[in-house]
Amino acid sequence: MLVAAVAMLDSRAGALVDRSGTEPGGIGAGFYPFWSAALVLVCAGVVGYKAWTTRTPGPPAFEGRESVVAVLKLIVPMVVATFAILWLGFYIVSGLYMGLFARWIGRYSWLVTAALVVGLPAAIYASFELGFRVPLPKSFLYDSGLLPF
Amino acid sequence: MEFFNVLGDLAGGFGTALQPFNLFMLFIGVVLGLVVGVLPGLGGTSAVAILLPITVIIARTSPTSAVILLAGVYWGALFGGVVTSILFNIPGEPWSVVLLFDGFPLAKRKGKPGVALASSFFASFVGALLATVMFTFFARALAEVALSFGPPELFAVFIMSFATLIGLGAESPAKAVMMIGFGLLLAAIGFDTITGQPRLAFGQVALLSGISFVPVTIGLFGIGEILASAEESGIGFVERLSAKVGFKDLVETLGELRKRIWLVVATAVIGFWFGILPGHGATAGSFLGYGLARQWSTNRENFGKGEISGIMAPQASADAAAVGSLVPMIALGVPGSPTSAVIMAGLFIWGLTPGPQLFVEHHDFVWGLIASIYLGHLLTFIICIAAVPLLASIMRVPYAILTPFIVLISIIGAYSLNNSMLDAFITIVFGLIGYWLRKMKYPLAPLVVAIVLGDSTERTLRQSLIASGGNPGILVESPLAKVLVTLAIILLLLPLIRTIRGRRRTDIDSETVATAID
Numbered sequence: 330m331l332v333a334a335v336a337m338l339d340s341r342a343g344a345l346v347d348r349s350g351t352e353p354g355g356i357g358a359g360f361y362p363f364w365s366a367a368l369v370l371v372c373a374g375v376v377g378y379k380a381w382t383t384r385t386p387g388p389p390a391f392e393g394r395e396s397v398v399a400v401l402k403l404i405v406p407m408v409v410a411t412f413a414i415l416w417l418g419f420y421i422v423s424g425l426y427m428g429l430f431a432r433w434i435g436r437y438s439w440l441v442t443a444a445l446v447v448g449l450p451a452a453i454y455a456s457f458e459l460g461f462r463v464p465l466p467k468s469f470l471y472d473s474g475l476l477p478f
Numbered sequence: 479m480e481f482f483n484v485l486g487d488l489a490g491g492f493g494t495a496l497q498p499f500n501l502f503m504l505f506i507g508v509v510l511g512l513v514v515g516v517l518p519g520l521g522g523t524s525a526v527a528i529l530l531p532i533t534v535i536i537a538r539t540s541p542t543s544a545v546i547l548l549a550g551v552y553w554g555a556l557f558g559g560v561v562t563s564i565l566f567n568i569p570g571e572p573w574s575v576v577l578l579f580d581g582f583p584l585a586k587r588k589g590k591p592g593v594a595l596a597s598s599f600f601a602s603f604v605g606a607l608l609a610t611v612m613f614t615f616f617a618r619a620l621a622e623v624a625l626s627f628g629p630p631e632l633f634a635v636f637i638m639s640f641a642t643l644i645g646l647g648a649e650s651p652a653k654a655v656m657m658i659g660f661g662l663l664l665a666a667i668g669f670d671t672i673t674g675q676p677r678l679a680f681g682q683v684a685l686l687s688g689i690s691f692v693p694v695t696i697g698l699f700g701i702g703e704i705l706a707s708a709e710e711s712g713i714g715f716v717e718r719l720s721a722k723v724g725f726k727d728l729v730e731t732l733g734e735l736r737k738r739i740w741l742v743v744a745t746a747v748i749g750f751w752f753g754i755l756p757g758h759g760a761t762a763g764s765f766l767g768y769g770l771a772r773q774w775s776t777n778r779e780n781f782g783k784g785e786i787s788g789i790m791a792p793q794a795s796a797d798a799a800a801v802g803s804l805v806p807m808i809a810l811g812v813p814g815s816p817t818s819a820v821i822m823a824g825l826f827i828w829g830l831t832p833g834p835q836l837f838v839e840h841h842d843f844v845w846g847l848i849a850s851i852y853l854g855h856l857l858t859f860i861i862c863i864a865a866v867p868l869l870a871s872i873m874r875v876p877y878a879i880l881t882p883f884i885v886l887i888s889i890i891g892a893y894s895l896n897n898s899m900l901d902a903f904i905t906i907v908f909g910l911i912g913y914w915l916r917k918m919k920y921p922l923a924p925l926v927v928a929i930v931l932g933d934s935t936e937r938t939l940r941q942s943l944i945a946s947g948g949n950p951g952i953l954v955e956s957p958l959a960k961v962l963v964t965l966a967i968i969l970l971l972l973p974l975i976r977t978i979r980g981r982r983r984t985d986i987d988s989e990t991v992a993t994a995i996d
Contacts (some may be wrong), residue, residue, distance in 0.1 A: 359675075359677070361662070361666055361936045361939070361940075362662075362663055362666040362677055362678055365659045365660075365662035365663045365666060366659070366663055367659075368655060368656070368658070368659035368662075369656050369659035369660055369663065372652045372653070372655045372656035372659065373656060375652040376650070376652045376653055376656065379650075379652070396709045396710075399708050399709055400705055400708055400709045400913075402708070403704065403705055403708050403881065403885075404705065404910065406882075407701070407885050407906060407909075408906060410885075411889065411902055411903060411906050414889070414899065414902070415899060419889075419890070419893075423886050426882050426885075426886065427879075427882050427883070427886070429882075430878050430879070430881065430882040431878055431879065434877075434878040434881075435876050435878025435879065436878075437878070445879070449883070449886075453886070453890070457890060457894070463535070463890075463894045464897070465890065465893065465894070466893065466899060
């Protein structure tokens with residue numbers, strides 16, 4: 330809680346300095362964000378103060394190492410996959426991402442994994458690219474004409 | 479006369495809702511809602527958020543079909559969460575937490591899973607039906623009043639909705655206010671709509687057009703919820719009890735329902751009015767219903783051991799509150815629950831302005847939606863009764879497949895809105911923020927409502943001040959604004975009063991203990 334409060338305080342400080350404040354004859358563009366930021370700051374102060382003065386500490390943020398690992402197992406591939414889309418495009422990444430989970434977490438056979446790796450991007454291609462006509466990011470191989478996705 | 483007008487409009491609405499494509503959308507929505515409802519760790523709000531970008535495509539031909547789809551998800555999720563609570567003792571949705579108290583005991587200890595399920599389905603259906611009838615007759619009246627609102631009154635309504643979020647629901651008022659402030663700040667990013675000045679963009683061109691609430695909500699709810707549930711239950715999953723609803727169960731449940739019909743009616747009516755208050759919706763409604771049932775019951779000791787009233791009352795109240803939460807969205811442009819906040823975000827994206835003007839400018843849309851609420855609940859009810867074993871089997875879908883699928887769909891959803899990878903990154907970042915906020919017990923409802931209402935709140939405030947030449951007195955000039963602002967202040971003071979009363983009570987308690995020891 331305290332960490333979040335401090336993070337808020339820290340990030341909001343930028344907004345505070347950045348604001349111009351009020352303008353004569355009414356309020357300017359900066360008025361609203363300034364006071365919103367002030368609201369966050371004051372409340373972060375209150376929450377932080379409460380956390381500081383409460384003698385009994387709350388439960389720890391994570392219950393044991395397993396839960397941290399469980400969350401990281403999700404977060405790391407997710408972040409890596411999102412960045413990889415910029416380079417490999419959506420379809421290749423979605424196949425690899427799905428395959429990773431199927432094999433690593435689900436412990437499926439290679440056959441099932443392969444079916445997922447090919448099947449899911451194909452299904453997404455059929456429904457989004459062809460059906461809804463929503464073009465999704467393509468890989469660098471698409472630009473050079475080597476791959477259709 | 480008014481009565482017949484409403485009936486005429488409703489008939490027209492059924493004409494719209496019964497069109498084959500709309501029925502199809504309703505079916506898809508309800509089934510999707512049931513699926514996400516059954517699955518713990520994925521809620522109705524997330525599903526609605528993830529679907530938003532897809533509805534943009536549907537809304538190009540008909541916004542009514544799009545809203546029918548999203549509302550269908552809401553109704554499906556309301557019923558679906560129950561199945562998981564009763565059969566697996568895991569809440570599928572926040573609003574089905576209450577059903578753990580009596581639903582699971584009735585299913586397991588008393589060996590009546592069929593009756594437990596049927597009780598909740600019947601109660602949901604009756605509750606929702608009553609609420610929809612009230613919706614049909616009150617929404618327009620409310621909208622007609624709202625049409626006379628100027629910027630100061632609207633500003634007062636927004637302030638009151640924020641105040642309700644703080645005063646009634648939140649465990650920690652400071653955290654709720656903080657979330658509201660954070661949401662308002664996020665809404666303020668980009669060009670100022672009145673003066674055109676760039677705000678909080680920090681020189682980044684990408685931020686000048688502002689942060690769209692779609693990737694933010696997909697992240698907060700979709701990704702955030704998966705992360706939270708991965709931590710709670712691990713990425714793998716265990717299977718529990720399974721059941722179906724037989725004819726005998728239905729007959730027995732109908733008998734039980736007849737005995738409790740007034741309880742169901744009363745909790746539904748109260749739930750509906752409670753749902754209208756901004757920011758609450760089904761979850762708070764379900765707890766309210768359970769509390770009332772327990773308070774009114776002559777055999778309180780049965781609660782927690784499989785009492786049917788403890789299933790029926792919260793269900794009726796939760797469903798009625800969910801329907802009620804759409805009323806202020808349609809009539810005032812203020813969302814009544816997090817899910818309706820996301821649906822309201824959809825309305826904005828489709829180019830509609832939620833609020834009283836909808837009744838005038840998009841008559842077919844509003845009545846089509848209202849008619850679809852009747853149909854949606856009927857459809858959900860029938861599917862539930864017929865296909866409980868199928869629904870329960872959804873729990874067998876391995877998380878190793880489901881989790882990456884949800885992440886990918888969330889990324890597609892965020893990206894496809896503006897064909898921008900920045901939105902996909904925003905979704906991931908807000909997924910992490912949402913997960914952390916959940917963990918630190920910060921309420922997400924005020925944040926979402928503030929993001930959705932931020933612009934309107936600021937616009938009405940500044941329009942009022944421009945009209946009055948900078949005199950803030952205009953905000954409380956009209957009698958209505960005075961009443962609303964007073965209500966808001968009372969709501970804001972509620973937590974303070976509660977704390978003081980709580981403190982006094984603990985003082986008394988410790989005194990009693992002290993005397994007893996002496």
